[in-house]
């Protein structure tokens with residue numbers, strides 16, 4: 001056979017495959033009807049395993065055996081997607097347990113952040129809730145989560161991702177440890193300033209204090225200054241505090257301008273960070289599953305065993321429902337070696353039927369799916 005003849009033959013086979021695929025889907029529609037009537041779950045892992053073993057046994061040679069396994073695994077994934085859609089049309093969608101609200105309550109609320117006054121989290125809280133917001137701080141991320149879950153604060157403002165350093169991994173572990181929900185996000189540009197005593201000049205400076213991250217992020221400017229000593233501190237605000245307390249004109253701190261204002265320091269040089277676009281994304285957390293009208297991003301997490309194809313299959317729920325995934329992060333599950341918890345952000349609103357479908361699929365097929373928020 002030459003190429004033309006081969007292609008003609010393939011066209012014929014593909015026509016038959018398509019016809020068979022459509023017939024198969026029709027039967028899957030009937031399966032869905034029986035499941036609507038009986039309440040039985042769409043996903044039947046045992047039946048899928050039997051099916052994959054059976055088709056594999058029918059095929060010849062290792063390559064084809066693996067091939068049909070993969071093919072039928074995909075066919076059944078599509079079958080499930082179709083069935084979820086039919087179930088949703090019959091009012092058997094998932095109750096995601098979220099309440100839609102017109103706007104977030106912003107007045108007379110208590111807001112907690114982690115760190116000290118003048119830290120970037122403080123800046124993020126004021127940026128989102130306004131300069132006069134009733135904010136207070138706690139020492140650790142988990143303390144802030146606790147303040148919200150136990151109702152002492154209405155909201156927590158916590159960093160989740162930095163444009164150059166990536167995910168704040170501790171936050172991901174905490175999101176699953178508490179029943180708090182992401183209700184909004186705010187992006188804060190990380191602008192490090194060089195702060196000195198009110199009567200200091202740039203030429204007086206000999207020693208610079210800051211958090212190691214901030215020193216590193218400002219390395220280009222700092223290393224270009226001859227003879228400057230760089231000293232690490234617990235955080236940027238502690239550095240600012242030290243400069244004001246020591247009353248030594250040769251000392252400076254690298255911190256936010258808001259820390260400068262708070263501690264009465266002068267900005268000797270602003271925006272000294274290497275990366276001018278450096279931004280941190282903060283999430284606003286509340287203890288109720290609420291989402292604003294028009295919310296457009298959903299964060300969720302689920303667990304998967306360490307087996308080939310599990311993540312691929314799970315992400316099929318997004319692909320077949322045309323849902324756009326914008327972030328994925330994985331974290332080991334404590335106490336369960338080589339099993340992972342995935343954190344995924346998708347675009348959409350919990351009211352969209354495609355979203356409901358995708359989430360229904362994931363909740364049925366993965367372990368412990370949780371919607372962390374729609375904002």
Ligand SMILES: O=C(O)C(=O)C[C@]1(C(=O)O)C=C[C@@H](O)C=C1
Nearest residue numbers: 031042043044045047048076079
């Ligand atoms: O047999 C079923 O219960 C079906 O829903 C059909 C089917 C399939 O397409 O073969 C789809 C989903 C189940 O997980 C198992 C099998």
